Amino acid sequence: RPRWVVHKLQRGALEGDESIETLGGRVLDVVHRLAREHPGEVSLxxxxxxxxxxxxxxxxxxxxxxxxxSRKQVGRAGRLEVELDGDRVVSTRYVPAPKGSSSSGRLLP
Structure with missing residues (x-):
């Protein structure tokens, strides 16, 4: 089977490929670090x-x-907002791209 087929069937099964837990964990590690380093501030x-x-x-x-x-997708120019209280996740909210944005993510006049 081609490597991409194996990747799509089971992320992390191939050498050098990341599982969903590892891939998402990298993002959440940064989110938690930013919350610790900048308490009470908004980070992006x-x-x-x-x-x-x-x-x-x-x-x-x-x-x-x-x-x-693919069940709940982050779309182009969409935002996944995460609110933390210390290291505890208080809420998550997905915000789609603004209406009127093009496929490139730019707002149309």
Whole structure:
């Protein structure tokens, strides 16, 4: 089988490939570090869709399966907002891209 097929069937099964837990965990590690280093402040983390998607799966407590990567998708220019109280996640909220944005993520006049 081609490597991408194996990757899509079971993330983390290939050498050098990351599981959903590892991929999302990297994002959440940064989020928690920012919260510790900047308590009471608003921080912004920017990432590609797959790491954000994996983090969302972990935050929701969903199964770590490839099907979950497409069930609730982080769209282009969408935001996954995470509110913390110390190291405890208080809330998560997905905010889609503003209406009227193009496929490139830019707002249209």
């Amino acid at each position: 983390c920017i990432s590609h869709a797959d790491p954000l998607q994996a983090a969302w799966i972990l935050l929701d407590g969903r199964p770590h399966k490839e099907s979950e990567m």
